[in-house]
Amino acid sequence: MASDRIFGLVVLMAALAFIASATQIQTSFLADPVGPKTFPIMIGVVAAISSLVMIFRPDPDPEWPDKPTFGALFFAMLVLISYAYALKPLGFIIPTAITAGILSYQISPRPKPAVLSGIGLSVGLFILFKFALGLGLIAFPKFLIG
């Protein structure tokens, strides 16, 4: 109940914000009868109506994970975000080994297999991508290899 209502409310807010910003779209002199605003506004209206249905006729709650698992999921998200930032400046191998290791540990909390799968995946995928598929990946950051 509550989760559907909360999500419905979020969608409603987003839909209203979407409609509001759609009305701000600039029209150019090359106008057609519909213009660039109408369709986004239509989408926003349909979304808003559907979100009201969700708020007033919610489904039963799903089984949400407990607090520690939520923490783990949030941490995984942070790790993936930092991986996204690290991939370019720090090269492929080091960030990949760390990220893959952490994810592996989160799925099955045993340190040794996690470290091994992190290193194995990072080196293995690098060889696969660089030499078998010919992608232009950089192994290590510039300041390490000079």
Add this chain to the structure above:
Amino acid sequence: MEIIENLALGFSVALSPYTLMLAIVGCFLGTIIGALPGLGPSNGVAILIPLTFTLGLDATSALVLMTAVYYGAMYGGRISSILLNIPGDEPALMTTLDGYPMAKSGRAGDALVISGVASFVGAFLSTIGLMLLAPMLARVAYLFGPAEYFALYLLAFCTLGGMASNNQAKAAIASCIGLGIAMIGVDNNSGMPRLTGGNLHLMDGIDFLVAIVGLFAIAEVFFFIESHGKGSAIGVKLGKVRIPWPDILATKWTMLRASGVGFIAGILPGAGASLGSFLAYMSEKSIAGENAGFGTGVAKGIAAPEAGNNAAAGGALVPMLTLGVPGSGTTAVLLALLMTLNITPGPTLFTDRPEVVWGLIASLLIANIVLLLMNVPMVKIFVRVLQVPAWVLLPGVTMISFVGIYSLSGSYFDLLLMVAFGVLGYVLRKLDIPTVPVILGILLGGNMEDALRRAMVLSDGDVTFLFSTPIAIVLWLAAIAGFVAPMFLRSVLKKPQRITD
């Protein structure tokens, strides 16, 4: 005999050693991807698209490779359904109903072979159906103007939302999320940026590949972290694999009927493969009657959904190739592939680029035979793949997703978006909101708006133009029926629950 000529052209493309090699590699990769728990046809094809793109294959080769992966994943999906009771995707759920009990009773090998043969029959017949029907539909598709296309897109969203979800409002929200995302970026008609919030990265719009990989692959990782990869150990023993001829002969009519049902369900835009396997299973169950023991591990209960599922996969290619409207999650991903390769599906594809269409059809026929040969004697090799533990597999999938998306644009922004889509996919799936309409919205949003605007330019702003032709009226009625009817049919169309140990 136009078809024979066209097929000859197709085989001349598909039988070149290089293309043939790609088809075999694709079948092999596809079966592995389908067999791995947590990877199904949609996310398997999704993470491979960016890599295929960077490999610089030409359009035909890339298409042959990826459709071989698609068909292979449909075959492979049955392995994890039968041995682990884990369906790789929605349509495979029906295979677990009888496949898993049969495997538990010590006949795992038989179940795998029966389902392999059923997959072959379904896929083979539907490829022939595709061959006959697609050119005809392509001729009809010439009659489609912008008003008809707008109604057709609406139909796809309505039936997809109606059939594939338990709650119409949630399906509509999912479609709107997708369509809303498609609006972001520079407007094609006026050249003005829309809804970018002044962010330069968003000027080009959001790449549908980023969304697909995020929603399908990254979200899966979060689910595995939540469940700690539990429940992916093989609980059944696979003995020596023999061919159970009596079972196969006994199910031959079931396979044929299920293929017909599946193919027709697959053609319906938006309905797709899960409806195909569901209807095939349910109709065979009612034909066989109560005493046939459906749900306890009977051969017919395995043959029907597998034939239906694979026939629907072929049927779903009909609207995808002729009209550009996919019929299922995986065909939506294939449509994304076509768009990445700069091939516009539609009636003109059949006249302008026959080598692509017929090369594709010929390679589907070849892939099917390769898959049957690969899947029956070599099934043990693929079963071994199931033993890859989740704690190696899922990090691996994540890293491949990152590299694939990174190699498209080389920008960290797309990677961040992909993670955001992963989180979104997790939340949506938790709340039982379907993710396929989101993908469909992102893929078709631009076209749908274009169709509407062109229709309005033609009619000079007269809204009744949208319902002015018989085809358009039929499509509108079908769209409304497709959205409303499931609300009343819900009790009839109730999906069987997954069996638990």
